[in-house]
Amino acid sequence: MKKINWELWKRALFDLFFPGDCPICERAAYLDDVSYACLSCLDSIAWIKHSRCKLCGVGMDGLDYAGLICKNCREHSPVFSSGRTMFHLNPAGRSLIHQLKYHGDKRILQDVPLFLERAPDFLEFITGAVLIPVPLHKKKLHKRSFNQSVWIAEAFAREAGVSTVSYDCMTRIRNTPSQTKLDLNQRRKNVKNAFALKEGTCLDGFDRVVLVDDVYTTGATLDACASVLLGSGVSRVEVATLGHG
Ligand SMILES: [Zn+2]
Ligand SMILES: [Zn+2]
Incomplete structure (x- = not known):
């Protein structure tokens, strides 16, 4: 029997009585009537503009070519060939990710069109690609009841149109401990051989695959997933995340 996720129920009950509070400032219920998070909070997120690392997408102020x-990418040479991220994890961005990931507040993704207006070229980057979410181990998935990366990939695919699809085809075969306290080398060891393709996955004809995750931290997880895809014959693997930090 599927386990009940009390966190999601608590959230749903809370929203019944306090509908539409902004997930960032927790005030200003639908003040502007166009977005779920209030627009001033969305504008306070550190959106990444044009100068950025071509591999992980991190903003690099003052440089523009x-x-x-x-x-980080120079030192560790990831196997994926390029990447984009929408924002740096300043407090506003961090609370957005936190609400999505730990409270299952999927309505945050209603604002993806507004995110795309604030993150130049991101839409072009994902358009026409096969978006593959970074998987959770089934034990973690069972506990949390959702994988936020699947939600994000679906939201991206919705906005990018019919040429872009979300394909939940990877699995985590080792339930690795949380990475939050590990440095990059420990993270790399931690995720080595942790991923595989789901049985029956067919990647034939996929020229361009974009791995999708909520946050880019060291890139170790995305790199491990990219290795699996490259090893399965995909010719070009890129990465896209909401946040970086
Ligand atoms: Zn707000
Ligand atoms: Zn980089």
């Missing part, structure tokens, strides 16, 4: 690569 194509082909920039950040220090």
Whole structure:
């Protein structure tokens, strides 16, 4: 029997009595009537504009030419070939991710069209790609009852139109401990051989795959997933995340 996720129930009950509170400031219920988070909160997020690392997408202020690569990517050479991220994890961005990931507040993704207006070229980047969400181990999925990366990939695919599809085809075969306290090398070891393709997955004809995750931290998880896809014959793997930090 499917386990009841009390966190989601608590949230649903709370929303029944306090509908539409902004997930960032927790005030200003639908003040502007166009977005779920209030527009001033959305504007306070550190959106990444044009100067950014071509591999992970992190913003690199003061520099502006194509082909920039950040220090982390230079040192660790990820196997994916490019990437985009929408915003840096300042307090506003962090609370957005927190509400989505730990409270299952999917309505945050209603604002993806507004995110896309604030993150230049992101829509072009995902358009026409097969979006593959980073998987959770089934034990974690059972406990949480949702995978936020699947939600994000679906929301991206919805906005990018019919040429873009979300394909939940990866699985986590090892239930790795939480990465939050690990450094990059420990994270790499932690996720090594942790991923595989789901049985019956067919990647034939997929020229361009974009892995989707909520946050880019060190890139170790995305890199491990990209290795699996490259090893399965996909010729080009890229990455896209909501936040970076
Ligand atoms: Zn707000
Ligand atoms: Zn980078």
